[in-house]
Amino acid sequence: MTDPNRELAEHFSRNLRDVVLLLRRVSADQPITSQQLAVLGSLEGGARRMTELAEEHGVRLPTMTAQINRLERDGLVVRGRDASDARVVTVEPTTAGLEQLCAAREQRIVFLTERFAALDDEQRAALAAALPAFDRLFAGP
Amino acid sequence: MTDPNRELAEHFSRNLRDVVLLLRRVSADQPITSQQLAVLGSLEGGARRMTELAEEHGVRLPTMTAQINRLERDGLVVRGRDASDARVVTVEPTTAGLEQLCAAREQRIVFLTERFAALDDEQRAALAAALPAFDRLFAGP
């Protein structure tokens, strides 16, 4: 009679705390915060608008304004203007910003690689097989 | 030549952002924050010490002091004293605190259940098969 989806959800709900704690541990002792890293990641492909960034990160515009202020203060991004619309503010990463992004990303991947290496083959295979389902579960609206 | 663990890690690293955004969406519009929910969860089994709580949540003691201050102000927990050691402060949930915990937990589970229901059988089976690996991957030191 128990809903298998609910059982899965309960298990995941219990695991969520571990994930959050793990993420905190990964991002601790890094020169930039996980938020800053996420924003820099959005700028990797080139200049973006403030509204785009806010939407993509699920925050309000004033929050992104403050975030970009900090990143600009630290020399990781620069603000620009859109030629076709004078209201629009664009944001681009600096060379230093891209370097920080690469370094932080690499550090995170190395950390995760070590975690994966601690699993046995069967567990690794199970996780690999679950990847498409994960993409589907966590992405989208 | 590519390390399969690293490939897994890269995929997960890319997915982390989706998870974070999803978590933010789940906890938005809830009466209590995800941090408060997590702390209340630690108190479900009875009174705990401040140091225990801080350690369990990976934060420093002053952070937990402030957190418990807010929870106490909102009537969700009460501070107590340890009979055998007058330095120790204990924290217990109130009835209101336990109610909030149950309600928030239920809401989170319902949300996740809906996400799981949107998957097909194959994806669901893959996720279910990956659960033990997940426990191993995210738990522990």
Added chain:
DNA sequence: GAGAATACTTAGTCAGACTAAGTTAGTCTG
């Protein structure tokens, strides 16, 4: 061209993280 909508910024508040320093209580040592 006036009024509405859009794109940001500013100002003010709050949660939640940190360090450094203070207080009180227990422990240990000569």
Added chain:
DNA sequence: CAGACTAACTTAGTCTGACTAAGTATTCTC
């Protein structure tokens, strides 16, 4: 057993990062 050290919290001060409300340009629409 007194003095020093350690342990358990709290307080004070700072920072990031989230929000709303309100202000300023600029563009769009009728």
